[in-house]
Amino acid sequence: MAKDHLIRALRGERVAQIPWLPHIGTHAAQLLDVSVSHYLQDAALLARGAVLCTDRYQCDGIPLLDDPSMEAMTLGCVPHWSEQGPPSIVSSPLSMLSTEQLSEYLPPLPDETTGRWPTVIAAGALAKPELERRNVALVGVAAGPCTIAYQLRGMRLFADLFRNPDLASRLFAYAGQISAISARIYAEVIGCDIVAINDTPATMLQPAYFRQYVLPNLQAAWQIIHAAGKTSSLWA
Amino acid sequence: MASSGAHSIAIDECMALGYVGEIAQDYHVGFLGNFHVTNALFEETEEVTADVQRCIDEGTRFPGYVFGLGGPLTQHINSSRLDTAVTTLFHQTRSTQSISSFTENHSSDEAIVQKEDER
Numbered sequence: 180m181a182k183d184h185l186i187r188a189l190r191g192e193r194v195a196q197i198p199w200l201p202h203i204g205t206h207a208a209q210l211l212d213v214s215v216s217h218y219l220q221d222a223a224l225l226a227r228g229a230v231l232c233t234d235r236y237q238c239d240g241i242p243l244l245d246d247p248s249m250e251a252m253t254l255g256c257v258p259h260w261s262e263q264g265p266p267s268i269v270s271s272p273l274s275m276l277s278t279e280q281l282s283e284y285l286p287p288l289p290d291e292t293t294g295r296w297p298t299v300i301a302a303g304a305l306a307k308p309e310l311e312r313r314n315v316a317l318v319g320v321a322a323g324p325c326t327i328a329y330q331l332r333g334m335r336l337f338a339d340l341f342r343n344p345d346l347a348s349r350l351f352a353y354a355g356q357i358s359a360i361s362a363r364i365y366a367e368v369i370g371c372d373i374v375a376i377n378d379t380p381a382t383m384l385q386p387a388y389f390r391q392y393v394l395p396n397l398q399a400a401w402q403i404i405h406a407a408g409k410t411s412s413l414w415a
Numbered sequence: 416m417a418s419s420g421a422h423s424i425a426i427d428e429c430m431a432l433g434y435v436g437e438i439a440q441d442y443h444v445g446f447l448g449n450f451h452v453t454n455a456l457f458e459e460t461e462e463v464t465a466d467v468q469r470c471i472d473e474g475t476r477f478p479g480y481v482f483g484l485g486g487p488l489t490q491h492i493n494s495s496r497l498d499t500a501v502t503t504l505f506h507q508t509r510s511t512q513s514i515s516s517f518t519e520n521h522s523s524d525e526a527i528v529q530k531e532d533e534r
Contacts, residue, residue, distance in 0.1 A: 185481060189423040189445035193478035197471065197508045199501070200447060202425070204487030210494065235494075236501050245487055264489050375425065382427070394419055401420040412447065413416050414425040 182316040182372060185239040186410050189373065198239040200318065200373075202414070205245070205265050207232050216260035219246055222298045226305035233315050240316035240373055243306055243365075244299050247377055250322040250357050251330035253294030254286040273350075274333035278343045285353050286331075291364050303369035316372040319365025320414070323378025324396040327354035340388060347392060355396025362400035366407040374404045375412040382415045417442035428452060428485025432470060436477035445479035450500060452484050456492045463496050467503040475508075 185198035207228025208218035218224045225244055233241045248266050252258055257270035276284055291300055303317065310317050322330075328350045329336050339347040358376055365371040381393045397413070404411040416424045417438050423445030426435050432449055439446035450470055454461035467482075474480035482504055 188479050188481045189447070191422070191439070191443045191445050191479040193480075197475065197480060197482050197504065199482045199504060202452075202484040202487045204489045206488035206492065206494075209491050236497065237505070238501075263491055265487075376421070379427070397419050397421070410423070411421040412423040412425055412445075413419050413421040414447075415416060415427065 181239040181314045183314075185316050186372065189410050189412060199237070200240040200316075201232065201236060201238050201242075203232055203242050203245050205263075209263075210235065214262045215264060216262065216266070219244070219266070220295065220298060222301035222305060225299070225302035226309070229302075229306045229317075230309045230313075233310060233313060238315065240318050241310065242318045242320045242375075243303055243369070243371065245320050245377075247320075247322050247326050247379070248330065249295055249299070250289070250327055250361055253289040253296065254327075254331060254357070256330050268330050271331050271333050273331045274335060278339065278346050281332075281346055282349055285350075288356060289360060291368055296364060300364070300369055303371070307370060317370070318373045318375060319362075319369060319371035320375045320377050321358055321361030321365060321400065323376045323381060323393070323413075324351050324354040324358055325378050325381035325384065325393050327357050329380045340384075340392070351392040351396050355399060358397070359399035359403055362403045366404050366409045371409065373410045373412060374400075375414050376400055377414040379415055417444050423447060423479065423481070425449075425483060426485070428454075432473040433476060436474060436480065439479055440477045443479075445481060446474075446477070447481040447483040448474075449485035450483065452486045452488065455500070456488070456496055457490060459493065459496065463499045464503045467500050468507070471504070471507050 184194045188194045188198050205215045208215045210231050211228055229241045229243055246265055248268055251268055255272040256268045258266035259269045260266050307317050362374050365374045401411050425447035426449050428449050428451045435446050451461055451466045455463050455466050
């Protein structure tokens, strides 16, 4: 009942045994003895990594991919790949634009054919039956609105919050659409049992900004996840 | 976060787990966390078993608790320390059958552990 216990606990129930769900990051690459850049871009390695971590650590759920820059790369951000750690964004398409230009240069919305999504979807197809056989939940981790807005705009995002709140609102709304698209792919296309929105940079915002910019732009993702009968989680 | 509309929240290692548990209970959501990855796994300055016990003691005071890491594993670690964390969790909270299963799986991974420990 590993998966059942985990899902019931994530929905606020007290369960007989404490479930265990690791924020696995790029640890599977270490176990597989491959570089992180290779691991994150290879469907078979992503799937093997999820199963290997599950078997080794006997967890009740496992993320398929735990890379907060994945969405940003589909939108034109340029990564610097690392051997041992997750990639970092070194160039953002909106970072040098004036506020007047920003709205007209928002990248086209991605879909399941864009960027690394085909790799992630293929990894899900490989991992899901293996995890089902072990009664372990497959977890999709999507980037949250603040993460995406920050990766697209860079540090200028925080100046926009003060100086151009209307523009910041549009950028966060756009980023929320990206989070919702990721949630849909994880929940409906890959069939993840749990979909988490990971929005660590949002914790840098004061509560009023979190309520104004982040909370409204999470709702579309929650609606999609819940309509698909899946369990949602907000990671920060 | 608890009022965001999500079924659950996961928090980083800077938060007091018991405090988050109170909030999660008020909002009827699950909560996940927050084993000290930085000190216990990256810097190895904190005892693994003690921090797992902290999570168990604080987390189980409230419904909806899920044991998890207080941050992603973004650098190489001594995997045997994470093995120890899981063993501690299972010994404290799970049946004998589950512990036996974990020990068998762990034994089959000994080669991996030894290889990593050699690095």
